[in-house]
Amino acid sequence: MKRIIVTICLLAVAWMAQADDLGIYEYELDNGLTVLVRPDHRAPVAVSQLWYRVGSSYEYRGVTGISHMLEHMMFKGTERLAPGEFSHIIARHGGRDNAMTGRDFTAYHQQLAADRLAIAFELEADRMHRLQLTEEEFVNEMEVVKEERRQRVDDIPTAVMMERFFATAYTSSTYHQPIIGWQEDLDNMTLDDVQAWYDRWYGPDNAILIVVGDVEPEAVRDLAAEYFGDVPARDIAPPKPSHDIPAPGERRIAVRIPAEVPVIVMGYQVPSGATADEEWETYALTVLATVLSGGSAARLPSQLVRGQEIAASAGASYSPIARLDTLFLFSANPAGDTGLDTLEQALNAEIERAREEPISEAELERAQNQIMADHLFELDSMFYQAMQIGMLETADIGWRELERFEAGIRSVTPEQVQQVAQRYLIPDRLTVGLLEPIRQGGEQE
Amino acid sequence: MRPFLRTLSILWLVLWLPLAQANSPEIRHWQLDNGARVYFVQTETLPIVDLRVTFDAGAARDGEQAGLARLTNSLLSQGAAGLNADELALAFESVGARYSSGSERDMAWLQLRSLTRPEALTAATDTLAMILAAPEFPEADLERQRRQMLVALQAERQSPPTIAERALYEALYGDHPYASAPQGTEDSVRALSREAVVEFHEQYYTAGNAVLAIVGDLSANEARELSERLLADLPAGDRAPQLPEPEPPEPQTVHIPYPSAQTHVLIGQLGIARGDEDYFPLYVGNHILGGSGLVSMLVHEMRERRGLSYSSYSYFVPSAERGPFILGTQVRADRTGEALEVLENLFVEFRAEGPSADRLQAAQENITGSFPLNIDSNRKIVGYVSMIGFYGLPLDHLDTFIGQVEAVTQAAIVSSFQNRLDPEHRVRILVGPEGILADEDE
Known part of the structure; x- marks a missing residue:
């Protein structure tokens, strides 16, 4: 076993630093690792997150779920660390650690006292290039992941329904695939598959290190160079494009499974911050989602839940943070004996209204105030700040979007909101998904 | 010891200084004339305020009417001081404030997050004060909330973790007030009346039974003034009586x-x-x-x-x-x-x-x-x-x-x-x- 050499790094690093209003500092190490630092001195703590540009949208049939499986295996030991030791060391230093996998990212995070940052860096740098995968750990962990799938999907009717809905709503886009993977692919995944995935995607040139907390940017840069500086670059090639067919045509699924509460979901294919030709469209879609569903006074709760009293809940959502085209989603549960068809008609009436008439100035102003207040409220969480930066980076939008965000939201007009509704909320972009419960005794909604 | 750990223990020696002293937040506490207890922590970095008003008005006070505490809590924002649910929601959301409420076994609470900008904070806290002092429990809103509770109970039947939790409390607590679920049962929710809601509110949503927590970018004087504006109109009332001690269950x-x-x-x-x-x-x-x-x-x-x-x-x-x-x-x-x-x-x-x-x-x-x-x-x-x-x-x-x-x-x-x-x-x-x-x- 080799010894880790803690080099006091004298690498000729092309530092590129920039601070601005947001107080985010960006550096890049010679080996391609991006380092982003946002000082926040409210408490003597820091969150450290290492984001890799790989997630379920990088996968293909046969190995779906492999990014998430690799995330689990990253805790199973390196050439120097025993399985599970990573978390024990972090815990002993008063830290918390975990990881998460998304469509466009796999991220590892630690929260700890700011003066313990070096511990997190040393451990992350180690497993970035010295992971040790063994058959024994793989076999056991695959059982854990299958339990996770049972717990998160199989035993939750709405999750089963949404998995099938996404598999229908996304056609040629790899967002079609569940993050946790298809059961069949989990059943057939091998240790070699996981090793190959690690070798292909894990390296400093495909990673972003983000630190938010009670730290000084240059000290973090130096510490990053010290620990990550000698991890070799891998010349990682970006993924091949996997965009969706534009406006693929209207689709509809009815999922009939044992359940109790009916659900309707309607998803329209829309651009994300990474795919939009014109950036204002993503701000207009964000405002539209807020007008429809940004609070209890928004149109859907006020019209469908109160007003007509046909829905127990009704909402709309849109997140522009995605690498590929995404969905503008509507969803609702009926109240009482209302049928899903009635609910669909009511949702269609609201969609029609958004296409037919501009929103009022008062609605626009309220939506803008809500979006900007929420944006400020989010600063209360250091973890969320780091997460937002990581999601923007791995979606190929970039953290500088945060600089443009307020101006973008404030410049939206009622006409623009109407325009995006007319352009995107159309049948050719629509998928309707229904959960029609089979109740005990075979009764069907 | 393996080499890597040696490295770490070296680091450990270097870094094993006493942890940066985390200063616990300084909590200021006062009581209003009507008995409401107030706790305040000043935090200065962000221009926001978080407020939570907690009452000893959870499901442990339901008596025979399981679900009553939750129904009462959910109705507070559905009509107050002459404003309907839409108008109250608009008053919060126009200034970007976030209102929420909830109830479990011990407590029921109302929560508000607002910007400290005076026009935002004043509008949001005035609205919260109305909801606290003058909720109206309109009949139509009560029926709607009842239907929503019934849908939630229906959803529970497709959620094994929720089924398990309900069964656990029932088996563990027997006749004790903690036995029944805050969301009630289909029968008990159907039977809840407006009269019972009004009575429950009168008894438990009082100053004597209230705790207000304020955290945010305010001075102590501003926080004190805010606490009076929010709670001064509540009737004094009494603290809810102590609950009985639970008996250990049969295995x-x-x-x-x-x-x-x-x-x-x-x-x-x-x-x-x-x-x-x-x-x-x-x-x-x-x-x-x-x-x-x-x-x-x-x-x-x-x-x-x-x-x-x-x-x-x-x-x-x-x-x-x-x-x-x-x-x-x-x-x-x-x-x-x-x-x-x-x-x-x-x-x-x-x-x-x-x-x-x-x-x-x-x-x-x-x-x-x-x-x-x-x-x-x-x-x-x-x-x-x-x-x-x-x-x-x-x-x-x-x-x-x-x-x-x-x-x-x-x-x-x-x-x-x-x-x-x-x-x-x-x-x-x-x-x-x-x-x-x-x-x-x-």
């Missing part, structure tokens, strides 16, 4: 057949009340046993060694009276028996012997070292301050926390687990496919 196993892929397992015993003198040894002991996620003993045995489950855990729910202590897991149905054995053996062994010295030290280092993470945001601080106020914990609870954790010994863990927990009086809830109990006998 039992309840198997609720459910066509799920996993069995949802909960093993419950009576735990502790807030303010229990054994709180810290139990807290540290539970952290080691099943309260620390990936590094806990339960996860090690269930997940890392056996691949039985994705999640396994244990926790106390310290409450006004003895809340439950719960061991839980979700496990593939065909290995339910094995999982039960592992969980219960581990608990019995831990209760008899306590943790190893090394595990205890590791846990203490983890808890004290991560203490600053518990109070690194306004949202977390308002949660702590509300809890301290509601349960009447000492104001220096957070200041003494680290010292109390460091003082815990292995012997104290063993004796507190033996004094407070009794596996002879445990209830087991299994929600999962039929036939899993036969498996247990293998």
